[in-house]
Amino acid sequence: MTQDAGELDSLVRKRIRALRVAQGWSLEELATRARVSQSTLSRIENGQRRLALDQLVTLARALDTSLDQLVETATDDVVSSPMIDAAHSLMRWSVKADPGMTVVRRRMTQPPPDNPARMRAHPGREWLVVLSGTATLLLGNRRFRVETNQAAEFPTMLPHAIGAEGGPCEILGIFDRDARRGHQRDEEGSGPNRPPE
16 A cells, blocks of 8 residues: 555545544444444444545445545645736636636625626526625615625525625625526626626
8 A cells, every 4th residue: 555545545544534523423323334244344434444446435324424425535736826817907816616606706886786787697506705895785675774794695596686885885795506607698798787707
């Protein structure tokens, strides 16, 4: 066994134990859920029994995780830098674990549009938190005031727009793949009142 394989083996065993403890389960409880004997589970956690793929799949399922998450290793690219879009006053980060997700930080100075025709609707979901200032979220026929440290989450099939209220505000948003695509289509030719990316 190579050193890398030995490190992965040790990491997986520690992860199984840590997940079990985090759930508040005894060896007996996890063994019952995974349909393995308590002694087998103990030997797996302590490195006295070989890790078999079928047992890892069963343990991952019992621990409410996936085999991929159970065996994933740390990567060197833990820290990432934003893609900066100065023209739209925003920074954008990709979520490496879920390439369809995007995190956006945006400074807004304009209120949301007065004209309901300027509101956007598209597939997806958005989540945002106001980092500073106060934002106004228009969602369908409703108007929401979102203050510093408050968050909003909504399906983007509802016509929506967001803007600053009473001065600049800064927003951090998380968009699923569909919501991001909807805003990408809106980016060309859109003005300062469009919703954040």
